[in-house]
Amino acid sequence: MKHLLITIIMGCAGWMLPLAAQELPVYLDDTQALEARVDDALSRLTTEEKVALLHAQSKFSSAGVARLGIPEVWMTDGPHGIRPEVLWDEWSQAEWTNDSCIAFPALTALAATWNVEMGRKYGVAIGEEARYRNKTVLLGPGVNIYRTPLNGRNFEYMGEDPFLASKMVVPYIQGVQSNGVAACVKHFAVNNQETDRGSVDVQVDERTLREIYLPAFKAAVQEGKAWAIMGAYNKFRGEHCCHNDYLLNQILREEWGFDGVVVSDWGGVHDTREAIYKGLDMEFGSWTDGLSWGASNAYDNYYLAQPYLKLIASGEVGTEELDEKAKNVLRLIFRTEMDRSRPFGSFATEAHGKAAREIAQEGIVLLKNDDHILPIDPAKTKKIAVIGENAIKMMTVGGGSSSLKAKYEISPLDGLRQRLEPDVEVVYARGYVGDVGGSYNNVSTGQDLTDDRSEAEMMAEALAVAKTADYVIFFGGLNKSEHQDSEGADRLSMDLPYNQDALIAELAKVNENFVVVNISGNAVTMPWINQTPAVVQSWYLGSETGTALAAILVGDVNPSGKLPFSYPVKLSDNSAHAVGDYPGTDGVVKYKEGLLVGYRWHDEKNIEPLFSFGHGLSYTTFQYGKAALSSNALSADGQLICSVEVTNTGRRAGSEIVQLYIADKKSSLPRPVKELKGFKKVKLEPGETVTVEFTIDASLLQFYDDQMAQWVAEPGKFDAIIGASATDIKTSASFSLK
Numbered sequence: 001m002k003h004l005l006i007t008i009i010m011g012c013a014g015w016m017l018p019l020a021a022q023e024l025p026v027y028l029d030d031t032q033a034l035e036a037r038v039d040d041a042l043s044r045l046t047t048e049e050k051v052a053l054l055h056a057q058s059k060f061s062s063a064g065v066a067r068l069g070i071p072e073v074w075m076t077d078g079p080h081g082i083r084p085e086v087l088w089d090e091w092s093q094a095e096w097t098n099d100s101c102i103a104f105p106a107l108t109a110l111a112a113t114w115n116v117e118m119g120r121k122y123g124v125a126i127g128e129e130a131r132y133r134n135k136t137v138l139l140g141p142g143v144n145i146y147r148t149p150l151n152g153r154n155f156e157y158m159g160e161d162p163f164l165a166s167k168m169v170v171p172y173i174q175g176v177q178s179n180g181v182a183a184c185v186k187h188f189a190v191n192n193q194e195t196d197r198g199s200v201d202v203q204v205d206e207r208t209l210r211e212i213y214l215p216a217f218k219a220a221v222q223e224g225k226a227w228a229i230m231g232a233y234n235k236f237r238g239e240h241c242c243h244n245d246y247l248l249n250q251i252l253r254e255e256w257g258f259d260g261v262v263v264s265d266w267g268g269v270h271d272t273r274e275a276i277y278k279g280l281d282m283e284f285g286s287w288t289d290g291l292s293w294g295a296s297n298a299y300d301n302y303y304l305a306q307p308y309l310k311l312i313a314s315g316e317v318g319t320e321e322l323d324e325k326a327k328n329v330l331r332l333i334f335r336t337e338m339d340r341s342r343p344f345g346s347f348a349t350e351a352h353g354k355a356a357r358e359i360a361q362e363g364i365v366l367l368k369n370d371d372h373i374l375p376i377d378p379a380k381t382k383k384i385a386v387i388g389e390n391a392i393k394m395m396t397v398g399g400g401s402s403s404l405k406a407k408y409e410i411s412p413l414d415g416l417r418q419r420l421e422p423d424v425e426v427v428y429a430r431g432y433v434g435d436v437g438g439s440y441n442n443v444s445t446g447q448d449l450t451d452d453r454s455e456a457e458m459m460a461e462a463l464a465v466a467k468t469a470d471y472v473i474f475f476g477g478l479n480k481s482e483h484q485d486s487e488g489a490d491r492l493s494m495d496l497p498y499n500q501d502a503l504i505a506e507l508a509k510v511n512e513n514f515v516v517v518n519i520s521g522n523a524v525t526m527p528w529i530n531q532t533p534a535v536v537q538s539w540y541l542g543s544e545t546g547t548a549l550a551a552i553l554v555g556d557v558n559p560s561g562k563l564p565f566s567y568p569v570k571l572s573d574n575s576a577h578a579v580g581d582y583p584g585t586d587g588v589v590k591y592k593e594g595l596l597v598g599y600r601w602h603d604e605k606n607i608e609p610l611f612s613f614g615h616g617l618s619y620t621t622f623q624y625g626k627a628a629l630s631s632n633a634l635s636a637d638g639q640l641i642c643s644v645e646v647t648n649t650g651r652r653a654g655s656e657i658v659q660l661y662i663a664d665k666k667s668s669l670p671r672p673v674k675e676l677k678g679f680k681k682v683k684l685e686p687g688e689t690v691t692v693e694f695t696i697d698a699s700l701l702q703f704y705d706d707q708m709a710q711w712v713a714e715p716g717k718f719d720a721i722i723g724a725s726a727t728d729i730k731t732s733a734s735f736s737l738k
């Protein structure tokens with residue numbers, strides 16, 4: 001027995017000794033450095049095998065090298081949940097029975113939490129789902145800046161401010177990648193509208209590019225260490241973004257040191273030579289439906305497939321770029337599929353549902369609450385009238401590539417019923433009818449929402465129901481149909497669709513306990529705002545929509561979200577529409593507003609927004625003390641601390657998002673009036689005071705000097721401004737950079 005034991009121990013030890021490892025080829029030996037493994041694997045590949053790594057073999061996968069045990073790469077949308085499986089060559093769903101995911105809140109909701117811990121929670125949970133489904137790359141997050149409220153895809157992004165988006169994207173990526181799944185940040189770059197998205201040429205000056213549109217991508221690459229990035233559909237300065245020398249070769253690779261893969265958007269590649277020389281690594285989505293382009297296999301005809309091999313065979317192009325691209329893909333595979341220590345993930349679990357609910361609850365924004373009509377006190381309420389199509393409409397389905405097949409989706413109506421019945425009666429009237437079907441990619445919710453009644457009939461029913469209730473809660477806004485919050489097309493107007501404005505105005509007349517919950521990923525006009533005492537901004541909140549909203553409305557959870565974008569009164573108050581250009585002319589869109597995006601524009605032009613960037617109320621109140629600086633002089637390599645006391649002056653616990661803006665008082669180049677450079681979300685018990693501290697160094701004072709082609713912090717005077725929003729300024733202090 002003793003002898004046997006010793007043999008086993010020796011056997012195990014022998015197995016662990018380097019001797020065994022030495023027998024492995026370097027690329028399979030995970031004690032070896034990543035680059036050594038990549039180089040070794042590359043040296044074993046034929047030209048054909050290298051090329052095969054660079055293009056799709058199905059709608060969402062690319063080949064590995066079976067001969068060498070190098071696995072395939074599987075992609076999935078992203079960014080709010082793991083997309084249902086589709087057929088090999090088509091967009092149609094494969095009708096699996098085990099691919100129903102947890103739908104997480106849309107990224108606007110995540111941004112509205114202003115809580116980096118929520119970013120991490122989100123990333124970890126969605127990464128676990130991707131891993132369990134055996135995906136290599138999650139096609140998200142999206143960090144395109146909110147330039148116009150008409151952009152159909154704003155709901156997939158993180159708002160108008162580069163600093164906020166940069167801070168929120170990093171922990172999301174780290175969370176995803178902790179599962180051995182690559183995050184693929186998209187859409188690089190300046191993809192800020194859906195109109196003409198495949199062809200429009202974006203012209204934006206260098207400084208605006210650097211200060212507004214690139215920082216979140218840069219943070220994703222340099223701080224988040226994203227393993228993949230997706231090129232955008234549009235052109236930038238005349239070149240398609242999926243093969244754009246300036247963006248991909250010069251900025252992404254050379255300046256930022258990106259060592260991951262550049263993935264094309266689906267169908268975003270247009271030319272073999274451009275793809276070879278201008279920075280693309282992996283081509284996806286070029287004409288596959290029905291295999292119409294290929295004699296036997298459409299994927300052979302991809303720009304980076306046979307056409308590439310032919311150019312190599314004829315000697316017209318060399319193999320230097322091929323090796324670089326193949327190395328980038330191999331590096332991706334080693335980091336993910338071939339990382340034997342990566343966890344196994346988990347799918348559609350209760351824990352993920354809980355994470356989704358927490359993020360949703362933290363992201364909901366209380367925009368207005370006159371006379372404290374919210375929260376609803378169930379003990380004092382007998383009957384609640386719920387009105388509006390969005391109280392019952394499924395929102396996890398539709399909207400384009402982010403469409404999901406959710407394991408469950410609790411509607412706002414069901415959420416309220418679950419929370420309040422039977423003590424409180426909850427009655428429902430639909431009030432209006434939106435689009436039935438008609439979404440991009442033609443996915444159907446499976447919900448039959450047909451209703452033949454006229455607008456007048458629907459309104460009459462809603463008003464009758466509203467009159468009899470203690471509270472009226474209207475759930476409206478946009479949805480995931482075409483020309484709403486959906487990929488492939490922009491909104492046609494900033495107004496609410498489907499007669500909702502008229503309905504809201506009438507509802508406000510019949511019941512003064514009236515709450516409007518706007519569900520959207522974009523700002524909408526609110527011509528009825530003065531007649532409506534309470535307004536809540538809900539985003540697309542995913543599986544836990546109804547539970548999260550009910551928790552906020554009845555006060556189980558104190559609202560703590562703030563807007564990640566400005567809410568202009570009207571479309572012409574938004575800079576892209578005030579000075580143009582949108583959607584461009586003759587195939588070109590010029591970002592003439594330059595740096596003045598969102599609150600930067602409102603500040604500069606003194607245009608009062610309906611609701612400011614950073615605005616959001618609570619059921620408690622906060623008082624700010626005076627801002628104090630650890631010193632009023634900062635050296636170029638030094639730091640100073642800006643601190644402010646914040647007290648919860650109300651009667652319940654709540655969280656406040658304290659915002660630091662910096663104003664450059666004098667500069668050689670014009671600067672926005674102020675810019676967000678810090679934020680902290682703090683939770684306070686009633687009566688509690690905390691000191692919130694921000695560290696300021698010269699990097700927060702920089703602007704991009706396009707003449708010098710570098711970031712500079714000019715000596716001079718600056719203000720550190722503390723606000724509860726971009727317009728609710730509480731206190732400030734001045735300092736100078738020496």
Ligand code: BGC
Pocket residue numbers: 077078139186265266401
């Ligand atoms: C979208 C991407 C998406 C891809 C794959 C494209 O149409 O722009 O965001 O990841 O499809 O579904």
